[in-house]
Amino acid sequence: MKALVYFLEIMLRHPIAILAPGLVVAILYGAGKAMGLPRLFWNERPLNCFLAGLASTLLAAESFLVAYLLDGAGILVARTSFICFLLVGGVVWLLLVGVRIFTLPAASPTSRRARAGWTRGVSPAIRTVDDQGLAGTRASQVPAGAFMAGVGVAAVFVFLLVALTLRILAPELPELAQRQTSDPELHFLALICFILFLAAFVLLRRCATPAVGLCILLSLVLSVDAAIEFWLHSAGLGGLLLLGLLWWSGALRCKLRVPALADLYRRPVRYPPLKQEPTPKPAPLPFDVALDAKDGKPRRLIVVCASGGGIRAATWTAAILGQLDEIEGFRSAARLITGASGGMMGAASWLAFLAKEDNPSQPLPAGTWQDLMKAVSMDSLTGVAQRLVFRDIPMAFMRRNNLADRARALEESWCKNLQDSKLKIDLGVTFGQLRGGEESGRWPSLVLSPMLVEDGRRLIISNLDLTKSTENFVRWLSSKETGTRPVSGRASQTAYHLYQLWPEGWERFPLSTAARLSAAFPYVSSAVILPTEPRRRVVDAGYYDNYGLDWRATGFASWRRQTDLCWREAFQGFW
Numbered sequence: 327m328k329a330l331v332y333f334l335e336i337m338l339r340h341p342i343a344i345l346a347p348g349l350v351v352a353i354l355y356g357a358g359k360a361m362g363l364p365r366l367f368w369n370e371r372p373l374n375c376f377l378a379g380l381a382s383t384l385l386a387a388e389s390f391l392v393a394y395l396l397d398g399a400g401i402l403v404a405r406t407s408f409i410c411f412l413l414v415g416g417v418v419w420l421l422l423v424g425v426r427i428f429t430l431p432a433a434s435p436t437s438r439r440a441r442a443g444w445t446r447g448v449s450p451a452i453r454t455v456d457d458q459g460l461a462g463t464r465a466s467q468v469p470a471g472a473f474m475a476g477v478g479v480a481a482v483f484v485f486l487l488v489a490l491t492l493r494i495l496a497p498e499l500p501e502l503a504q505r506q507t508s509d510p511e512l513h514f515l516a517l518i519c520f521i522l523f524l525a526a527f528v529l530l531r532r533c534a535t536p537a538v539g540l541c542i543l544l545s546l547v548l549s550v551d552a553a554i555e556f557w558l559h560s561a562g563l564g565g566l567l568l569l570g571l572l573w574w575s576g577a578l579r580c581k582l583r584v585p586a587l588a589d590l591y592r593r594p595v596r597y598p599p600l601k602q603e604p605t606p607k608p609a610p611l612p613f614d615v616a617l618d619a620k621d622g623k624p625r626r627l628i629v630v631c632a633s634g635g636g637i638r639a640a641t642w643t644a645a646i647l648g649q650l651d652e653i654e655g656f657r658s659a660a661r662l663i664t665g666a667s668g669g670m671m672g673a674a675s676w677l678a679f680l681a682k683e684d685n686p687s688q689p690l691p692a693g694t695w696q697d698l699m700k701a702v703s704m705d706s707l708t709g710v711a712q713r714l715v716f717r718d719i720p721m722a723f724m725r726r727n728n729l730a731d732r733a734r735a736l737e738e739s740w741c742k743n744l745q746d747s748k749l750k751i752d753l754g755v756t757f758g759q760l761r762g763g764e765e766s767g768r769w770p771s772l773v774l775s776p777m778l779v780e781d782g783r784r785l786i787i788s789n790l791d792l793t794k795s796t797e798n799f800v801r802w803l804s805s806k807e808t809g810t811r812p813v814s815g816r817a818s819q820t821a822y823h824l825y826q827l828w829p830e831g832w833e834r835f836p837l838s839t840a841a842r843l844s845a846a847f848p849y850v851s852s853a854v855i856l857p858t859e860p861r862r863r864v865v866d867a868g869y870y871d872n873y874g875l876d877w878r879a880t881g882f883a884s885w886r887r888q889t890d891l892c893w894r895e896a897f898q899g900f901w
Contacts, residue, residue, distance in 0.1 A: 329406050333414040336397045342551055343393035346544040347386045354426050361850065366537040366711065368430070372472040374535050379476025381541035383419065387484045388519055388545045390415040392552040395512055408512060412488065416481060423477060427470045491515045520549045527716070536711030543715050571723040580861065582731050582854045586839050587828065590857035597858035599826040606829030610791035616767030617661060626659035630770070634667025634868040637703065643672030644702040648695025651676070657769060664773040664874025666867035667845045673772065674841040675702050675744055679751045680769045681760055701747030706739035710850065718852070733851045737842040753841070758833030761789050774844040775821065777870040779853060779863040784821035784870055787840040796821040827858065
């Protein structure tokens with residue numbers, strides 16, 4: 327009881343030692359569930375779960391060492407030996423982990439057929455496909471035994487490291503528990519731990535799981551802050567230094583950039599663009615391109631709105647578009663696809679697949695949509711979490727441009743998953759390469775519309791000229807120029823096109839980058855900065871409209887007039 331009271335006293339007197347393992351415990355108990363943080367530790371893959379238990383236990387042991395070093399002597403009770411202190415801390419940690427494992431929700435049993443449908447590498451949000459071709463979820467059994475195995479291995483490693491460092495392997499356990507350890511030995515042990523964590527951070531940055539990376543990063547921060555507090559006798563100095571570094575590093579104007587616009591960051595463009603700027607060459611396509619009637623008959627018109635919703639929305643959209651594309655006439659009737667976030671990623675993958683086909687005017691072969699859906703549903707967030715832990719957080723305290731942030735990792739994962747799939751899809755196709763197919767009506771036009779943080783406008787990324795649907799005109803009763811005579815004028819503009827900001831090279835903009843900007847949801851994906859003056863940051867299109875464009879403007883009305891169609895006529899008799 328005396329050792330337990332001393333342990334609680336020391337941990338409560340040094341909150342920095344509780345903060346790091348407390349964050350992990352909170353995640354283990356469900357904190358951050360909306361962002362998927364518990365899945366980083368309670369992963370359905372046994373190896374990942376084992377490594378999470380190993381890393382979190384090592385972090386807890388590091389916090390116990392830090393707390394013992396920061397405390398010179400007990401106030402309420404006499405100081406115990408470090409070995410006794412460590413054993414009490416280990417028991418407390420095992421109780422916390424054991425209670426959580428005992429309260430984990432039981433997974434529903436899965437059939438052999440469902441287990442066979444799981445594909446290695448598929449995102450945890452997508453499990454299997456049912457008979458109707460709909461992406462369904464499958465409750466997975468969390469390998470709690472693997473997590474506890476990791477805890478046990480870490481406990482053995484900590485005991486051996488302490489024993490070898492303190493040179494106390496020979497005595498019996500009772501003598502070992504009663505021994506009072508001198509500070510120099512503990513300082514040497516703390517230095518070894520810091521070196522080991524630092525080496526793991528450097529060597530494992532490309533292969534460590536997100537949970538392991540998070541625990542290693544927390545251990546390093548804990549070690550540095552404790553060293554500052556111990557040697558400089560200031561509990562808050564470490565935090566002030568980190569805040570100072572963060573402020574100093576944040577003074578960079580454009581730290582997170584769009585690689586496709588790299589040439590513009592040296593000379594940022596004016597925002598908003600001048601109205602009298604000349605039309606770029608090549609000029610954007612008219613909004614009613616490829617809508618001419620055939621054989622004197624009205625042409626069917628299909629407009630697709632792909633809702634956002636992460637990897638689930640991407641998989642759903644790719645599956646539905648792939649299945650609809652097996653119907654003859656669907657592709658020629660579908661003239662526009664707009665939406666937000668994951669939905670547009672699925673639509674972009676489908677369109678990129680059409681762009682590589684030898685005969686894109688023919689419907690997809692039966693069953694091709696399943697390969698497309700599997701390619702889109704592959705895991706893409708592991709790379710994002712790795713880049714966040716091993717690059718973005720350290721780079722936040724450095725005065726250097728971060729040209730390979732986690733948003734870039736998300737884009738790279740998409741491209742790799744699609745390129746390595748059975749269909750060999752190149753998501754890096756440019757809008758200039760898609761232009762010809764849109765103009766001839768072989769495939770629909772994509773309209774991606776990420777939102778600008780500072781003014782709430784959207785950035786339209788498309789081959790189409792949609793200014794008529796982004797400019798709002800009103801009838802003014804009077805004006806400075808005309809006096810009391812009514813005049814029509816532009817009241818507001820809800821969006822600007824990419825070709826207005828980058829007229830000389832907008833057609834070289836990759837589809838993968840456009841899809842990534844449209845799905846930039848902080849803090850999962852970073853809000854990158856555009857090369858404009860004043861600067862503007864781009865985030866998910868769903869912040870403005872989860873279905874893409876706002877069709878209340880005149881653009882859609884013009885489409886209806888020129889095609890002599892209404893929505894009911896467009897769909898009547900099609901299927």
